[in-house]
Structures are given as structure tokens and as C-alpha cells.
Amino acid sequence: MRKNISTASKLLLASALLLPASAAAFSPSWSSAATVAQSVSPISAQAKEYGVFLKEKFGVTVSDKLTRGQFVTALNAILASAPGAKAVSTAGKTTDRLQAAEAVQLALTAADLKELAATYSADKTKKALAALKLNWKSNAYASDKARTLAAAVDAGLLTSDYYAEIRNDGLASQSLATALLGKVLEAKGQYKHYLGYSSDADIFAKLNDAYRTSDIIQAPELRKIVDEALKQDLVTGYNLKDSRYDANFIDSLSLVYGHSDFKHALQLIGLLRSEGIKAKVQFEPKTSAFIYLQEWGDPGVSDLYEVVQIENGNYIEYAKEYDLAFEFASTADKNRFNDIVLRYAKKNEEKQAGLIYGSWWQPLYYSQTELKDYKKISNNKISAGHYYAQSFSLKLQSAAVTAGFKKLDPSATVVNYDFWVDGPFFNYLQGESK
Incomplete structure (x- = not known):
């Protein structure tokens, strides 16, 4: 990041x-x-x-x-x-x-x-x-x-x-x-990377092209390490990303929002426009990996995920997802983002009306700088070339995750740092369901 x-x-x-x-x-x-x-x-x-x-x-x-x-x-x-x-x-x-x-x-x-x-x-x-x-x-x-x-x-x-x-x-x-x-x-490619602004007339077309041409990230050598971490219950899941897509935005003005459904991304951009928010937008392809239990039934086949069966009969699922990185025009707009999501993109009850499509119980968005009502957690990140895997955790769990990655591959580049995440996702890390 x-x-x-x-x-x-x-x-x-x-x-x-x-x-x-x-x-x-x-x-x-x-x-x-x-x-x-x-x-x-x-x-x-x-x-x-x-x-x-x-x-x-x-x-x-x-x-x-x-x-x-x-x-x-x-x-x-x-x-x-x-x-x-x-x-x-x-x-x-x-x-x-x-x-x-x-x-x-x-x-x-x-x-x-x-x-x-x-x-x-x-x-x-x-x-x-x-x-x-x-x-x-x-x-x-x-x-x-x-x-x-x-x-x-x-x-x-x-x-x-x-x-x-x-x-x-x-x-x-x-x-x-x-x-x-x-x-x-x-x-020299050292500046910000973004598709355009949320207010651009062609931003939906650019997002569609970015999503359509993104694939599930393979990175087999890196996946080998973090998959073993999944098998050993060192982590409950991880994300794979490619640093070549990183937005490289100014930390004080930016945050990252993650989701799996592309229709949600389009509506989120529309929501920001309706609220008068003009922000730079970068699409960052992401693959999320987690354990799919055998008792859940046949995982099937889809363009949106891959599954690999592991020794105990369960599967590791690799799901095609994305992050949207935003850089806002002001810190005031960045601060407003939380209120907008909690009101229009955070599910609080079944069949709740007045939300954009695909709203989650526990949406995920985070900032590299401290914000009111956000909670500090840790990112445990392991890199190989321009690919990296990251697993978010509570701060008290971070040292164990980092040490576990290093034990699995002493030669790997492992870093750990703190950042700030929205309240509902913090609750998820604490084991809460809503």
C-alpha cells in the first residue's frame, strides 16, 4: 500500500x-x-x-x-x-x-x-x-x-x-x-495512478473496462506461503494484490474501499456523485482467499472464483474482488465518506430499503491516517516481486501473524504496520456478525 x-x-x-x-x-x-x-x-x-x-x-x-x-x-x-x-x-x-x-x-x-x-x-x-x-x-x-x-x-x-x-x-x-x-x-510512472474522477462523464465505462480485464491473481509462489498459513489457521483469509495497480495517493486525502460485486462499485460512484463528492478513483484488482468448508456443498464453477481442494477435504476459494482507492478534494470530503456509507451502503437488517445494491453488514474501507470513529488495526503483508498478500488483524494478533509468515518462509519480505478501518469491519475482526 x-x-x-x-x-x-x-x-x-x-x-x-x-x-x-x-x-x-x-x-x-x-x-x-x-x-x-x-x-x-x-x-x-x-x-x-x-x-x-x-x-x-x-x-x-x-x-x-x-x-x-x-x-x-x-x-x-x-x-x-x-x-x-x-x-x-x-x-x-x-x-x-x-x-x-x-x-x-x-x-x-x-x-x-x-x-x-x-x-x-x-x-x-x-x-x-x-x-x-x-x-x-x-x-x-x-x-x-x-x-x-x-x-x-x-x-x-x-x-x-x-x-x-x-x-x-x-x-x-x-x-x-x-x-x-x-x-x-x-x-516515470512515479505519480498517482487513477482512472479518472468520480464526476467524469466516462467513469462508468472506465470502471467497466478495468473490471472486465481483471483476472484472479495467481502468484503461485506467494500463494503457496499464504495458503499454508490458511491451512494452519494462522489467518482466516487474505487478499492478493498487484502493486502495479496501487493508486499511490496522498495518505491524508485518501482511503480504500473493498468489495466483491461490481454492480455495487457503480452504485457507490453514483452515490458519491449524488452527495457532491468529487474524488480521484483507481480500480485495484484483488483476489480474496479463504477456507470453503466441505459441508457447504459442491462449490461449483464460476468466472468469479476458483477452488482448490486441500488435504482435509475442505477447499481454498480464490474470489475475484476489487478495491476502489479514492483521493478526495479535501479532508472534509474524506471525513464525510464514513457517514455516507453508514447511511446508504451498510446493511443493518434483512431486506433493508434505501441502500445501494450489494450493501454488506460489515463494509470494508480504511485509511492510512487517523479518522474519527475509525479503529486502529494492523496489516500483515508479505511480498514477492510486484505481488503482495495481506491479512488484516487486530493489533494484539499482528505479531503472531507476522512471525508465522516468517516461519513459513524466512526469505520472504514481511512487513507490519497499523492503519484505521471503519467500525463495522473492526467488529467483524472481533468476531461479531453485524
């Missing part, structure tokens, strides 16, 4: 280390000391959102007087978490103030778009930069600097909010630097 930044990256940011210079990083005209006046851009809404993400996930706070070295350090903190990414280096004095055009070039390189710039002819470059109203001489559009800016505009790294900074050959503003870092996050 959470993405941990390496200790090395944290130390790099904490000490604000500056990387060694590389003579090939910039053309000489770009590496001279910045002496021109800064063209200050107001912090855009998008830059603010990127800024919150950078601070929470990477410990990066962008200064309003950013140096070249600090910007490179921030870029490399992002790249350190991106598989196969190479660090960016810079020429010249790392203590010099960062120029706007220079920031764009560094971001383009970090986003793996450097070679794209080389494909631009002078005419294509001039056309791409027309909206910037640069008033350059014709031969300037054949330069590496011009091609870099043109590629950044077409690729969406450099947006119209910051054209004035380029036009005035100014210093990079806090807003521009933050926006560029955010664009690099997106290009």
Missing part, C-alpha cells in the same frame, strides 16, 4: 548534497551564472498538488530560490525510485540559481525525452514555440536550447503558465520547478 523511499534517497535530500558536475550536461550558453531578473509565476493549482505529493512521498520541498544543484537532487530522488532510471548530472556551479530554460532541459532529460528534441527541424521548432512569442531571430530556432523547449511544449512538460519565464530568460520560479518535477513523476 505504501511506497517506501530508500534510506539513501532520504539522506540525500536531508543533507541537500549536490551532485558532481558533468561537462556534457549543458551547452555553454546555458551554464553561465543567472543574473537576469526572475519572472515570478503564481503557484498553480497543479503545482500545489505536485508539491504536496513531493513532500509526502519524497520529502522534497521546493525553495523559492532554487539552485541548480537542489533541482538536480530533487530530480534524482524521483529517479532513484524508478526502475532502470539513470541519475541526472549538471555542469557549472551547482550553487548558481536555476534558470527557467535550464530547468526545462533537466526535466526533459529526466523524463527520458531528450532524444525527442533532436528530431525537431528549425521550422518545426519555430512552430511549436510560436505561442511563447519569443521574438527570436530565425537562426535561434536551430539551437539545442530551442529544440529542447519545443519538445517540452509538445510533450506537455512546459505549459502556458510558464511561457513568460522562458520569454524573459528568467530564473525558474518555485511554481515552474515544482510543475516540472511533477511532470517527471508522471513520465
Whole structure:
């Protein structure tokens, strides 16, 4: 659920280390000391959102007087978490103030778009930069600097909010630097992952596509470990998930809601819309595993589950389910979610009217940050590659579950952490039925 930044990256940011210079990083005209006046851009809404993400996930706070070295350090903190990414280096004095055009070039390189710039002819470059109203001489559009800016505009790294900074050959503003870092996050797959917003006109179509193309997760090596935990009654059930679908949302604004029936998901989105809630939505495929007792009868065959008979005659059932991750526009909206679910999506009696389809006695939704009326429990998580299995438990049971996983496979990566779950599900963990 959470993405941990390496200790090395944290130390790099904490000490604000500056990387060694590389003579090939910039053309000489770009590496001279910045002496021109800064063209200050107001912090855009998008830059603010990127800024919150950078601070929470990477410990990066962008200064309003950013140096070249600090910007490179921030870029490399992002790249350190991106598989196969190479660090960016810079020429010249790392203590010099960062120029706007220079920031764009560094971001383009970090986003793996450097070679794209080389494909631009002078005419294509001039056309791409027309909206910037640069008033350059014709031969300037054949330069590496011009091609870099043109590629950044077409690729969406450099947006119209910051054209004035380029036009005035100014210093990079806090807003521009933050926006560029955010664009690099997106290009490297290190930013938030979501289908769209609950308010989008096509959100139902996107959810349908996501559900239709999801399958029961196999992960045989991982299942072998946690299935044995089921057989030994170490856990009563577990979820299998794929980290490549994790939303990577801001913890303070997000929560995760789990269910098995897709019709319920559609109605839940409709419910949020009807209550004026606009939230980012990510569909996270999930497989739930539990013991199916032999006395319950023939489990049958379905596209929604698989069963495997075990030594004592019972079965392990693997059911196709899902999590919906939401990131809300405000903490107030996040706080409202509990009241909405308890009123319209929590079953309190048989044949209860006024609920959305498939409402459970004990719905499951949880937050990585503390919320009123939520209860603290533990997640016991074991990973293998990009797959992970997790089993929720009361805090007092967590150490035993974690130790049991480690005993079953001493080489496995096992982590344990606390989070906050809705009251009805907490009651379920305590053995209550409603």
C-alpha cells in the first residue's frame, strides 16, 4: 500500500548534497551564472498538488530560490525510485540559481525525452514555440536550447503558465520547478495512478473496462506461503494484490474501499456523485482467499472464483474482488465518506430499503491516517516481486501473524504496520456478525 523511499534517497535530500558536475550536461550558453531578473509565476493549482505529493512521498520541498544543484537532487530522488532510471548530472556551479530554460532541459532529460528534441527541424521548432512569442531571430530556432523547449511544449512538460519565464530568460520560479518535477513523476510512472474522477462523464465505462480485464491473481509462489498459513489457521483469509495497480495517493486525502460485486462499485460512484463528492478513483484488482468448508456443498464453477481442494477435504476459494482507492478534494470530503456509507451502503437488517445494491453488514474501507470513529488495526503483508498478500488483524494478533509468515518462509519480505478501518469491519475482526 505504501511506497517506501530508500534510506539513501532520504539522506540525500536531508543533507541537500549536490551532485558532481558533468561537462556534457549543458551547452555553454546555458551554464553561465543567472543574473537576469526572475519572472515570478503564481503557484498553480497543479503545482500545489505536485508539491504536496513531493513532500509526502519524497520529502522534497521546493525553495523559492532554487539552485541548480537542489533541482538536480530533487530530480534524482524521483529517479532513484524508478526502475532502470539513470541519475541526472549538471555542469557549472551547482550553487548558481536555476534558470527557467535550464530547468526545462533537466526535466526533459529526466523524463527520458531528450532524444525527442533532436528530431525537431528549425521550422518545426519555430512552430511549436510560436505561442511563447519569443521574438527570436530565425537562426535561434536551430539551437539545442530551442529544440529542447519545443519538445517540452509538445510533450506537455512546459505549459502556458510558464511561457513568460522562458520569454524573459528568467530564473525558474518555485511554481515552474515544482510543475516540472511533477511532470517527471508522471513520465516515470512515479505519480498517482487513477482512472479518472468520480464526476467524469466516462467513469462508468472506465470502471467497466478495468473490471472486465481483471483476472484472479495467481502468484503461485506467494500463494503457496499464504495458503499454508490458511491451512494452519494462522489467518482466516487474505487478499492478493498487484502493486502495479496501487493508486499511490496522498495518505491524508485518501482511503480504500473493498468489495466483491461490481454492480455495487457503480452504485457507490453514483452515490458519491449524488452527495457532491468529487474524488480521484483507481480500480485495484484483488483476489480474496479463504477456507470453503466441505459441508457447504459442491462449490461449483464460476468466472468469479476458483477452488482448490486441500488435504482435509475442505477447499481454498480464490474470489475475484476489487478495491476502489479514492483521493478526495479535501479532508472534509474524506471525513464525510464514513457517514455516507453508514447511511446508504451498510446493511443493518434483512431486506433493508434505501441502500445501494450489494450493501454488506460489515463494509470494508480504511485509511492510512487517523479518522474519527475509525479503529486502529494492523496489516500483515508479505511480498514477492510486484505481488503482495495481506491479512488484516487486530493489533494484539499482528505479531503472531507476522512471525508465522516468517516461519513459513524466512526469505520472504514481511512487513507490519497499523492503519484505521471503519467500525463495522473492526467488529467483524472481533468476531461479531453485524
